Structure formats: C-alpha cells, structure tokens
Amino acid sequence: MGSQDRRATLTLLAAFLSMVLRSAWDPPANVGGGRDAFLGFGGHVRILCAGDLHLGRRSSRVPWDGDGAAGSCAEAWMRLVECAIRERVDLVALSGDLVDHDNRWFEAFGPLERGLKRLADAGIPVYAVAGNHDYDTLPHLARTIDAGNFRLLGEGGTWERATVVREGRPLLHIDGWSFPAERVTASPLPDYPRHPHDGVPVLGLLHADLDQPGSRYCPVALADLHQIPVDIWLLGHIHAPALRERPGCPLVLYPGSVQAMDPGETGMHGAWIVTVAAGARPAPRCIPLSTVRYEALEVDLTGVTDEDEARSRVVAAIRAALQEAATDAGPLTYLCCRVRLTGRTHLHRSLTGIARGFEEEFSLPDMSGRVTALVERVTIDTRPAIDLQALAAAPHPAGEVARMLQALDGNTDPPPEYRPLIDRTVAALRAVADHRWYRDVAGDPAPDASVARRYLVQEGWRLLDTLLQERGEA
Structure with missing residues (x-):
C-alpha cells in the first residue's frame, strides 16, 4: 500500500471514529444554547x-x-x-x-x-x-x-x-x-x-x-x-x-x-x-459571608459561691467564643450567643437576675471593634447544691419530688408508676402546641415523652428548691 493510500485509509478511519464518538456522546446545550462535542x-x-x-x-x-x-x-x-x-x-x-x-x-x-x-x-x-x-x-x-x-x-x-x-x-x-x-x-x-x-x-x-x-x-x-x-x-x-x-x-x-x-x-x-x-x-x-454568627455556649457554675464569680465565668466563655469568631470573620458584625448555665451551685435560686442582666444589657466588642458579642438568651439548667440521694429517702413532699427527679433525670426508662404523669404532661404540652396561636409556628417537633421528661425535670428542680427554702434547708 502506497503512502497516499495509507493516508486515505487513516483519514477514513478518523472520520469513522469521530462519528462513533459523536453518536455515543451527545452533549447538552450550554448556557449560550450551542453544542460542543470536544471531548x-x-x-x-x-x-x-x-x-x-x-x-x-x-x-x-x-x-x-x-x-x-x-x-x-x-x-x-x-x-x-x-x-x-x-x-x-x-x-x-x-x-x-x-x-x-x-x-x-x-x-x-x-x-x-x-x-x-x-x-x-x-x-x-x-x-x-x-x-x-x-x-x-x-x-x-x-x-x-x-x-x-x-x-x-x-x-x-x-x-x-x-x-x-x-x-x-x-x-x-x-x-x-x-x-x-x-x-x-x-x-x-x-x-x-x-x-x-x-x-x-x-x-x-x-x-x-x-x-x-x-x-x-x-x-x-x-x-x-x-x-x-x-x-x-x-x-x-x-x-x-x-x-x-x-x-x-x-x-x-x-x-x-x-x-x-x-x-x-x-x-x-x-x-x-x-x-x-x-x-x-x-x-x-x-x-x-454572614454578618451574624450564632453560638450555643455552656457555662458550668459548679462550686460558684457569689454572683460576681458567676458573671465572670459567663463573660470568659463569651470572650473565648468572640475571639474565635473574630478570626477570619469576613463581614461578621454580631456574635449572638445562647448561654446555658449548668452545674450545682448555691446560687441556683438567684441566677434569674443575672440571666436577665446578660439578656437585656450585655454587649462585648472584640479588640478591633468590628464584631460585637450579644446574649440572646440565658437558660438556667443548674441544680441546687444538695444531696439528692439522701433527700429521696425522706418521707416529706420534698423527698417525693427528689424521688421523681431520680426516676426521670437520666437516660434509663422510668419506673411504671411515673408513666401516667408523663402521659398527662405530653397531653398538656400538645394541647398548647396545637392551639391556634402556636399551630403554624415552624421548626418545633410535636411534644413527646422525652420532651415531657425534660419539662418535668426542669420544673421539678424548681419545685424542690422552693420546698427546701420553705423548710429552711436551702
């Protein structure tokens, strides 16, 4: 076969392969509406x-x-x-x-x-x-x-x-x-x-x-x-x-x-x-690119004995979050914090005023003055500094509340005698959630047994604190 014939054969082969490839891949239109078959x-x-x-x-x-x-x-x-x-x-x-x-x-x-x-x-x-x-x-x-x-x-x-x-x-x-x-x-x-x-x-x-x-x-x-x-x-x-x-x-x-x-x-x-x-x-x-950053902070107040120390711990947590947020912050303007107070402290009863002060009056700018930290909400999940196990052995109402807290405050299944209480609480919470004023609020799941237990534990600690105060034991 001469060189001319060889070139002609190769040309035909290339055309055939091109046709096969084009039939196997038909690319869609690009934004401009054309088609491109370059592979x-x-x-x-x-x-x-x-x-x-x-x-x-x-x-x-x-x-x-x-x-x-x-x-x-x-x-x-x-x-x-x-x-x-x-x-x-x-x-x-x-x-x-x-x-x-x-x-x-x-x-x-x-x-x-x-x-x-x-x-x-x-x-x-x-x-x-x-x-x-x-x-x-x-x-x-x-x-x-x-x-x-x-x-x-x-x-x-x-x-x-x-x-x-x-x-x-x-x-x-x-x-x-x-x-x-x-x-x-x-x-x-x-x-x-x-x-x-x-x-x-x-x-x-x-x-x-x-x-x-x-x-x-x-x-x-x-x-x-x-x-x-x-x-x-x-x-x-x-x-x-x-x-x-x-x-x-x-x-x-x-x-x-x-x-x-x-x-x-x-x-x-x-x-x-x-x-x-x-x-x-x-x-x-x-x-x-966001001008706002939201953060959830947990502050342990275990062992805190006065309000100044409690405030200092909260400020320290916010300052640490602000320092992290202000690094490579882009256009960030506000750090909006939700603070959850935890731990066992004798200040348990007096934390409401501290929480209100942070929510209504607190702001903290970073070193550059470009980013300001605010407190949107403070949740008080602290516990009184008491021996719950010893109190649960007592025959008075505070002892009954302590026994309920032991049964419900954890990940284990509660004893059967607390089931009716949980069921009644679920029904009451759902009645509120299904009210026409709240029915269209998005994002909140329907209250269930776990939500009811958390609610009972939160209110139980408040009740226990009040009962002990009346008895002069808190």
Whole structure:
C-alpha cells in the first residue's frame, strides 16, 4: 500500500471514529444554547458553591440599625456575587431555596436580577435547582429575569445536564434536579441518567434531605450518592454546613445557608469555593459571608459561691467564643450567643437576675471593634447544691419530688408508676402546641415523652428548691 493510500485509509478511519464518538456522546446545550462535542479536558474549574439563600429573610434576634439591610439575605447574596468576581471563579452553583417563599417574589426579584447581571458582566454563568421553598417561584423568576447567564436545571422533577464550556472545550458537566412540588417523599436517584464517561468532571446539583428515610423533602441516602459516577454532590436544604469525604467516593457538600438566619444556625456561614480538575480530588474551601454568627455556649457554675464569680465565668466563655469568631470573620458584625448555665451551685435560686442582666444589657466588642458579642438568651439548667440521694429517702413532699427527679433525670426508662404523669404532661404540652396561636409556628417537633421528661425535670428542680427554702434547708 502506497503512502497516499495509507493516508486515505487513516483519514477514513478518523472520520469513522469521530462519528462513533459523536453518536455515543451527545452533549447538552450550554448556557449560550450551542453544542460542543470536544471531548478533551484541560486545566481546572473553580466553582463557587452555595445554597439556601432564602431571599426575603433576614437574621433574627439581632438589633439592626435602620431597616436591617445588613442582616438581610439579599445583602448576603450581593456579597456572594462580589466574592465570585473577586475570586475569579468559572461559575456559580446554587442548590435550591434561593427564594424563601412565593410571597417573597417581589423582595427577591430585584436583588436576584441585579446580582445575576453583575455576574453576567464578569462572564460568570450561574446554575441552580429549585428546592421545597421555591419550587414554583424560581422557575417563574428564571423566565422573567433578564440576565442571560442564569440556568435553572431539572425543572418539574426531571434530571437535566448542562455543560460549561471554555474556548470550545467542556470544563464541567452539571446534572441537576429540581423540586416539582413542595413535598417530595421519594428519592430521585433511581432516575439518574447514566451518561457515557468522557473524562469531563461532573457536579451533581440537588436539594435533598440526607439519610432521613421518612423525610418529606427529597430523602436520599449517602450510600446511593456514592454509587453515582459524579465528582462532587452539591446539596441544599440543611442550613448547617457539612462536608462528607470518603476515599474513592464522590465528595458530598452541604454549603449551608449563606446568611445565618436564627440561633439554630450556629457556626460560620458563607459560600464554598471548590476546585475540580480531571483525575484530582475536589478541593473545597469555605468563605465566610454572614454578618451574624450564632453560638450555643455552656457555662458550668459548679462550686460558684457569689454572683460576681458567676458573671465572670459567663463573660470568659463569651470572650473565648468572640475571639474565635473574630478570626477570619469576613463581614461578621454580631456574635449572638445562647448561654446555658449548668452545674450545682448555691446560687441556683438567684441566677434569674443575672440571666436577665446578660439578656437585656450585655454587649462585648472584640479588640478591633468590628464584631460585637450579644446574649440572646440565658437558660438556667443548674441544680441546687444538695444531696439528692439522701433527700429521696425522706418521707416529706420534698423527698417525693427528689424521688421523681431520680426516676426521670437520666437516660434509663422510668419506673411504671411515673408513666401516667408523663402521659398527662405530653397531653398538656400538645394541647398548647396545637392551639391556634402556636399551630403554624415552624421548626418545633410535636411534644413527646422525652420532651415531657425534660419539662418535668426542669420544673421539678424548681419545685424542690422552693420546698427546701420553705423548710429552711436551702
């Protein structure tokens, strides 16, 4: 065979292989609407990952000046936008609940469009899925907003793939699924499409409740996520940041809420930058963006004999938390603390006044003056400094209360004679919880036996303290 024939044969073979490859992999449209069939991947891609923006809400339990804009989720979104531009990321990925509820549409529209246009001017595309809060609102916003760089994936509860392209080369595949309704009780993972592997990294984008089989908010199992051939799962729904890493398995990231919104959302909040490269483990890094940080502090007052010492212990705990929070704090303005007092002390009865003083008057700035610590609530869970076992042997009413505390204050099952008391307490607590004034309060589980036991123990110690005071024994 001559050289000319050899070249002709090779040309035909190359054309045939190209046709086979193109038929095996039909890449989806990118943001610009074109298609790219280049199968190579070079360099790396930097993704700014965030979720649960909840535009329309703001941080609670903090004394904001003016209209409280500094504590709003809309301002946190704009800080995220500036962070993406400053860090020169390739794209922004959002894992649902961008909008708090459909009645927040007007509050969300302006800030969302303004931020998207700012990112569009910087050449940064944005990909998102809808969650349980914005399953109906976000699709409408996506069709209404005039930005050109925003793509909602998986609308209506079907998997959809987008491909991020740079200079004709695919950088990243994004497989997304959006809530089709407010409640989703089945995992969408069995319907995940199996794509031919082309060497391009894959990001899975999903709003879901991890390892909660009975959840009404898209329950998925970590073991099932690990079985799907993606490089990183970006999840939404849980507001606490969490990173799950296991060798040989996809990285699973809950970025958490960008702006901490209530005392249940403790710790640092912000966005994550994840660097993904072919053949390398994704590298995540957290960027603080919240102006508020909530912390739960426990202060042991065992052995404290005077009020000054009690206050000093509380201040020391707050100061230590403030020093930690002020380090690499980003835009942090307030450290909002919930303090729980524990231990056995003779001051048990006089702690109410100390607690009220911290809640109403206390503030502590850090050394720079940028971050101020406040006390949102003080819970008194101290015990009187008494010998409960000896008191339980007494035949008087205080002894009866002491016996009840011994039976209920622990993790063991209480004796059968206390079951009716627990049942009556559960019924009374549920009657309050089901009252029309409290029925629509979200986030509190229905009172059960464990809640009733905690309530009985808390009130039992107060009653015991009062009885001993009347007997002159406290």
